[in-house]
Amino acid sequence: MRIGELSRVTGVSLRSLRYYEVKGLLAADREENGYRIYNATAIERVNTIQFYLRLGFSTDEIEGFLNCVMKNKEAFCEEILPMYEQKLAEIDRQLHQLGQIRSNLVERMEAIRREQESKASGQ
Amino acid sequence: MRIGELSRVTGVSLRSLRYYEVKGLLAADREENGYRIYNATAIERVNTIQFYLRLGFSTDEIEGFLNCVMKNKEAFCEEILPMYEQKLAEIDRQLHQLGQIRSNLVERMEAIRREQESKASGQ
DNA sequence: ATAAACCCTAACACTAATGTCATAGTCAAC
DNA sequence: GTTGACTATGACATTAGTGTTAGGGTTTAT
Numbered sequence A, B: 001m002r003i004g005e006l007s008r009v010t011g012v013s014l015r016s017l018r019y020y021e022v023k024g025l026l027a028a029d030r031e032e033n034g035y036r037i038y039n040a041t042a043i044e045r046v047n048t049i050q051f052y053l054r055l056g057f058s059t060d061e062i063e064g065f066l067n068c069v070m071k072n073k074e075a076f077c078e079e080i081l082p083m084y085e086q087k088l089a090e091i092d093r094q095l096h097q098l099g100q101i102r103s104n105l106v107e108r109m110e111a112i113r114r115e116q117e118s119k120a121s122g123q
Numbered sequence C: 001a002t003a004a005a006c007c008c009t010a011a012c013a014c015t016a017a018t019g020t021c022a023t024a025g026t027c028a029a030c
Numbered sequence D: 001g002t003t004g005a006c007t008a009t010g011a012c013a014t015t016a017g018t019g020t021t022a023g024g025g026t027t028t029a030t
Helices: A004-009 A012-020 A041-054 A059-071 A080-120 B003-009 B014-022 B041-054 B059-071 B080-120
Strands: none
Touching: A004 A012, A004 A041, A012 A041, A041 A059, A059 A080, A059 B059, B003 B014, B003 B041, B014 B041, B041 B059, B059 B080
16 A cells, blocks of 8 residues: 555555654665555554554654554563553653642642732731 | 843843843843943843843743833732742643643553563463 | 963754655656 | 556654753963
């Protein structure tokens, strides 16, 4: 199939499909005129790429285990679990940081509201 | 005081101080030779900018209320509480999204571990 | 008068996946 | 044989604050 069809079937833009090729995630043969041709397995491959992107993995990270998880079940790939653990730690760091910011925001908001009330009550 | 001293006192880089000027956050007079000169209030102003940046506000957002909060107490500025609420909502959206991703990660990790164990137990 | 420390502007880099546009070749259908 | 749909590559834009470098003036102290 050509790139337009692959885009329609997967819902991924032409731009992104070409980008995945540049990043080494998605190979394509070429017709004589230079058009990319994909075999049927490309659909699942693109879906898999999107799956990992939504999990917060970068294309560079995905490149490290995509071939393995496409050939085997995820659990068979030894490199995948450490990647998950590392990504989880990253997410937890971000959650912690956002939580800190949130606390500070809420604290300031409460202080402002207290000041406004004390002013309104003629205090 | 000149920019180098302001940088030393506040711990903010020259680059950032000049950037704040471009963004309209921090005005500076000029000596005849073109050097920026700041009055003493610039120190508190820079500290205030940093305070809001750490709360997750952008320079554009800070520009909207900085003059008011520098002249008055925060609670006096009517525009500030809606900004806080908006920022809090933003943070909560991000927290929610990160939480979703985290759940998916953990779920996948558990599934992988289960598969590996069932394989190891000769299942 | 020279070295060291200071200041100026302007510009590129960075992150990272995607959108968009420009220019152009190819192909199918009518 | 021309229109319209499809494809190709390449390049710039996006976010946003900061780092860094280049090239060039100024001030201060010795």
